[in-house]
Amino acid sequence: MTPDRAILLLRISYRKADDEAEETEGTPTLTVVPAKRREAISKGIGRQEEDGRALAARLGWTITKVIIEDDTSAFKRRKVQLPDGTTGLRTVRPGFREAIDLLTSGANDGLIADDLDRVARDPRDLEDLIDVVEGRTPNIPVTSVTGSLRLDSDAGIAMARIMCTIANKSSRDTARRVARKHLELAAEGKPGGGGFRPYGFTANSRTPIKAEADVVREIAARILGDWDGWTAECRSKIDPNVGETLTSIANDLNRRSIPTATGVPWSDRSVRSVVSKASVAGLRAHRGEVVGKAVWPAILEPARWEQVVARLTGRNRVVDLTLQRWLTGVFRCSLCRFMLIGGQGSKGRATARYWCATPEGGCGRIAVKASLAEGEIERQILELLAQPSVLAGLRNLADTEVTDTARTGLAEDEDQLRQMAGMWARREITFIEYTEARRIVEARVKESRALLVSRAPRVLRTLLAGNVAEGWNGLTPADKRDVVLALVPGYDVMPHDPSMGNRFDPGRLVPFPEESAEGGA
Numbered sequence: 001m002t003p004d005r006a007i008l009l010l011r012i013s014y015r016k017a018d019d020e021a022e023e024t025e026g027t028p029t030l031t032v033v034p035a036k037r038r039e040a041i042s043k044g045i046g047r048q049e050e051d052g053r054a055l056a057a058r059l060g061w062t063i064t065k066v067i068i069e070d071d072t073s074a075f076k077r078r079k080v081q082l083p084d085g086t087t088g089l090r091t092v093r094p095g096f097r098e099a100i101d102l103l104t105s106g107a108n109d110g111l112i113a114d115d116l117d118r119v120a121r122d123p124r125d126l127e128d129l130i131d132v133v134e135g136r137t138p139n140i141p142v143t144s145v146t147g148s149l150r151l152d153s154d155a156g157i158a159m160a161r162i163m164c165t166i167a168n169k170s171s172r173d174t175a176r177r178v179a180r181k182h183l184e185l186a187a188e189g190k191p192g193g194g195g196f197r198p199y200g201f202t203a204n205s206r207t208p209i210k211a212e213a214d215v216v217r218e219i220a221a222r223i224l225g226d227w228d229g230w231t232a233e234c235r236s237k238i239d240p241n242v243g244e245t246l247t248s249i250a251n252d253l254n255r256r257s258i259p260t261a262t263g264v265p266w267s268d269r270s271v272r273s274v275v276s277k278a279s280v281a282g283l284r285a286h287r288g289e290v291v292g293k294a295v296w297p298a299i300l301e302p303a304r305w306e307q308v309v310a311r312l313t314g315r316n317r318v319v320d321l322t323l324q325r326w327l328t329g330v331f332r333c334s335l336c337r338f339m340l341i342g343g344q345g346s347k348g349r350a351t352a353r354y355w356c357a358t359p360e361g362g363c364g365r366i367a368v369k370a371s372l373a374e375g376e377i378e379r380q381i382l383e384l385l386a387q388p389s390v391l392a393g394l395r396n397l398a399d400t401e402v403t404d405t406a407r408t409g410l411a412e413d414e415d416q417l418r419q420m421a422g423m424w425a426r427r428e429i430t431f432i433e434y435t436e437a438r439r440i441v442e443a444r445v446k447e448s449r450a451l452l453v454s455r456a457p458r459v460l461r462t463l464l465a466g467n468v469a470e471g472w473n474g475l476t477p478a479d480k481r482d483v484v485l486a487l488v489p490g491y492d493v494m495p496h497d498p499s500m501g502n503r504f505d506p507g508r509l510v511p512f513p514e515e516s517a518e519g520g521a
Contacts, residue, residue, distance in 0.1 A: 001138050003110025004062045007099050008052045011069035011118045012044040041070045048114040051145045056112055059143070065108055069095040074121040075171035091122045103132050103140055110141045116148040116160060117167045126164045130157055186286035189294045199261040199274045206279075206296035213299045215258060219275050220300055220308045222249050243311060246271045276312055281305035325370055326477035327354060327377060327491075330484055332512065334492040338362040342370060354493070366493050372504040377491070378472070381484060385468045413445045 045068055056063050074096070077089040096119070102108040111129075113119045120126040133140045133151045142151045148163060150156035185192050197203040200212045221227035225240030238244055246268035253266045260270055278285040282298025283305075285291065300308070325342020332339050333356035340354040340362075352370040356362035417438065424434040475483070494508040 001109070001141060002060050003108075003141055005064045005108045006056060006061045006110035006112055006141075007065045007067060007102060007108045008049065008056070008063045009067050009069070009096070009099055009111060009113045009119060010045050010048045010052070011072055011074065011095070011113075012041055012048070013071060013073045013075075045070055048118070048145075051114060052112050055143070055145050061110055061112065061141075063112070065102065067095045067099050069093060074117070074119070074125065075168065075175075077122070091125055093125070096120075096125060100128055100132055104135070106136075111143075113144045113149060115144050115146045116163050119144070119149060120164050121167045121171050123161065123164055123168060126160060130160075183286065186284050186291050189284045189292055191294075191296070192286075197261050198277070198279055200280055200299050201296065206294070208297060208299055212261075215253070216274055216280055216299050219249055219271055220304060223275065223308055223311055224304075272312060275300070275305075275308050278305075325352065325354065325374075326480040327370075327374060327484070328481070330377070330481060330488075330490050331368070331373070331493050331509075332490055333362060333366040334494045334510070335365055336363040340366065340368075340493060366495065368493050368496075368508065369504065373493075373509065376504075376506045376509060377484060378480075381487065382469060382472060384487060385472075413441050416441055417445070 049066065053063060055061075072093060072095065074091060074093065076091065078092050079087055080090050080092065081087055099108075099111060103111065111119075120129065129142070130151060133142055139152060142149060144150075149160060151160060182192050191206055198206075200216045201208055218227060218229065221229075222244040223246075225238060225243040227244075230238065250266040250268055250271045253271070258266070260266055264270075274280070278290050279294060279296070280299045281302045281304075282294050282296060283290050283292070283302065284294040298305075327340075328342040329339060331354050336356065338356050341357045342354050343352060343357075353367050354370055354373060355367040356364055358364035420429070420434055420437055420441070423429045424431065429437075472480070472483075488511050490512055492510045492512050494510060496508065497505060
């Protein structure tokens with residue numbers, strides 16, 4: 001099969017940014033000039049595309065989709081949430097995942113890359129590609145410019161797996177060497193390099209830049225409340241035991257057109273950053289811990305820097321991140337189908353409300369007062385749960401609504417465990433065979449039992465176990481939302497009728513049918 005809708009996958013990851021950049025998969029550590037880095041990445045991607053299109057022309061393939069993963073690692077993994085709700089370490093490669101999805105759906109029918117290690121350095125990624133390739137008959141053609149990636153035979157797949165494992169080992173070796181080098185540099189008090197130039201210092205020698213060093217000292221003095229640049233009026237408004245706010249300092253620096261190291265405007269975060277880093281005190285930090293003196297001079301005396309850090313630490317507020325507006329994720333804008341977001345009220349708007357928030361992508365035209373909307377939904381839910389027929393059905397759901405397959409599978413697995421124990425006792429299987437088989441079956445038993453327990457919402461089962469009204473009042477906001485969503489797919493919030501004045505109209509809250517529950521953001 002000759003692909004007529006092939007994908008050209010281009011990926012590159014850099015440690016050094018020069019015209020002949022060295023491509024590696026370790027942690028970027030060397031000092032980089034951003035513009036030069038981007039130029040090197042662009043050239044590397046350009047070379048891959050030129051070679052890939054030339055190969056496609058020789059093979060008679062037609063490329064209709066080019067996916068670029070520039071400055072993207074195929075090795076480094078991050079902790080992410082998996083579809084089943086658990087967390088795991090995975091490479092984060094939206095481009096590669098897009099290619100997998102396009103090949104799976106049939107939108108594209110082939111894949112070309114420069115080399116195997118441009119496609120995968122994590123064995124799990126390679127296995128995902130192999131599954132897609134072998135899931136079609138005939139198999140989806142996949143090849144590379146260097147010839148290192150061929151998945152059209154058992155031998156090719158086996159070689160790809162071996163080479164991917166070797167590439168993964170190479171990346172691990174590089175990461176280990178880089179980490180050890182960073183530790184050595186930290187112990188010697190030398191800069192580690194990488195990233196943007198630190199504010200207050202030159203990029204390479206870490207020599208203080210006088211104008212920026214003066215700004216660092218000014219910020220520290222304003223935080224500590226002993227700056228001599230305030231007017232008498234400003235000084236009278238500032239408590240020396242608290243100091244000036246970071247936002248106020250940022251606004252003043254922007255007003256005076258004082259640039260940051262990167263050229264972006266000052267913010268409370270950047271103001272905090274330039275004075276809280278150990279480097280401004282002539283100290284070397286590694287992985288967030290000060291490990292000793294640095295080879296560069298200090299802008300702030302260490303004792304004064306410690307005072308600044310202590311003052312900033314004391315300003316940290318304890319923020320309640322738990323869900324308060326429990327109908328967030330339940331209400332949907334009837335105009336743009338964006339899910340409404342609950343707010344606690346803010347300066348200039350003391351009343352909490354649910355709003356189709358424009359900063360989050362909504363239209364901003366639908367809002368409803370939170371207390372009134374929550375009271376109405378609570379009334380409807382309790383009224384629904386007060387009906388004997390509904391209660392009986394829900395209790396039956398909580399107790400018995402699971403798939404017959406899950407129940408049957410659990411019974412069969414438990415019986416199989418008993419049979420295996422007997423076979424081992426009668427010496428029909430070895431202990432190694434018994435323990436390996438038991439491990440596999442027990443994993444299935446654990447999953448089946450979890451399914452049986454979690455089939456009905458946990459909070460719904462708890463609520464139905466006693467007095468429903470009393471139980472409802474004791475629920476957390478998050479649990480209340482779970483109960484609502486277990487009973488109703490959600491509600492469309494209709495526009496306010498001006499003829500009703502300021503009165504709340506319960507008719508604005510319209511349950512939407514099951515088939516539309518996936519609409520919205």
